[in-house]
Amino acid sequence: MTRKAVETINRPVERLLAKSGFVHPEVRLIIRNQIYVSLGASLAIVLVTLFSQWSLAFAAGALLALINFWAMARIVQSLIYVRKGAPFLLFAIFMGKMTLSGLALYWLIGVHRVPIWGLVAGLGTVVANIAVTGLVQMGHKKA
Amino acid sequence: MKIAKILFTTLAMVLVASIAFASEGAGDPVMAAKAYATAIGMGIAAGLCGIGQGMGLKGACEGIARNPEAGGQLTTTLILGLAFIESLAIYGLVVCLILLFVV
Numbered sequence: 001m002t003r004k005a006v007e008t009i010n011r012p013v014e015r016l017l018a019k020s021g022f023v024h025p026e027v028r029l030i031i032r033n034q035i036y037v038s039l040g041a042s043l044a045i046v047l048v049t050l051f052s053q054w055s056l057a058f059a060a061g062a063l064l065a066l067i068n069f070w071a072m073a074r075i076v077q078s079l080i081y082v083r084k085g086a087p088f089l090l091f092a093i094f095m096g097k098m099t100l101s102g103l104a105l106y107w108l109i110g111v112h113r114v115p116i117w118g119l120v121a122g123l124g125t126v127v128a129n130i131a132v133t134g135l136v137q138m139g140h141k142k143a
Numbered sequence: 144m145k146i147a148k149i150l151f152t153t154l155a156m157v158l159v160a161s162i163a164f165a166s167e168g169a170g171d172p173v174m175a176a177k178a179y180a181t182a183i184g185m186g187i188a189a190g191l192c193g194i195g196q197g198m199g200l201k202g203a204c205e206g207i208a209r210n211p212e213a214g215g216q217l218t219t220t221l222i223l224g225l226a227f228i229e230s231l232a233i234y235g236l237v238v239c240l241i242l243l244f245v246v
Contacts, residue, residue, distance in 0.1 A: 024215050024218055024219070026215060026216075026218075026219040027218060027219060027222060030219065030222060030223070065230075065233075068229065068233065069226055072222070072225055072226060072229060073222050073226075076218060076221055076222050076225065077218070079200075080203075080207065080214060080218050080221075101233065101236075102236065105233075105236055105237060105240055106240060109237065109240040109241060109244055109245065110240060110243070110244040113244075113245070116237075116241055116245065119237065120234070120237060123230070123233060123234065123237065124230075126226055126230055127227065127230050130223050130226050130227055130230075133223065134223055137219075
């Protein structure tokens with residue numbers, strides 16, 4: 001029952017990722033997990049704390065981390081699998097990502113003065129996801 | 144070692160000079176020191192993260208060139224490693240922005 005529900009959620013996400021250029025299934029799995037962790041945790045925390053400042057800072061950090069991770073995975077995929085026109089695309093995505101991240105962080109910390117720990121916790125969702133995925137991969141290799 | 148000594152001495156002179164000049168005029172010496180600290184900190188963080196990412200990418204490219212069948216596995220591991228390193232750079236930027244605007 002639960003497996004079926006998870007598969008029902010996974011299918012459109014997988015389709016979206018495949019359409020976005022994530023050709024490798026293992027990479028799609030990592031990105032999918034990151035989407036679930038970032039959006040799920042943000043939604044849960046925002047709802048539980050009733051839209052507190054801290055929870056909104058967490059959501060902003062998680063969203064920023066998700067966008068960064070998405071762009072980075074896309075760049076690496078382009079670098080390894082797509083040869084034609086890759087350098088320009090990579091450069092454009094990379095510069096855009098860096099500029100947007102920098103401006104967003106400046107706006108959040110410098111202008112809007114969001115709670116820092118919420119933001120850092122939100123940014124940490126990527127590290128948590130990678131650590132768990134790495135451990136699971138290691139477990140699969142040993143088994 | 145000698146180069147490091149020269150570098151740190153120059154750095155110390157530049158930092159002290161900025162504070163000395165700031166105390167004469169309108170600028171805030173603490174703010175000037177913060178600006179220097181932020182610039183140096185972000186420079187070091189970005190530089191070292193760049194070296195790390197470059198080394199990882201180099202290893203992955205060499206591995207894939209030698210053994211193209213392992214490309215999928217290497218790509219996954221590469222993305223995980225690069226994301227870890229990039230998180231450090233983003234944390235560095237956050238710390239620098241906190242230093243500049245919050246503390």
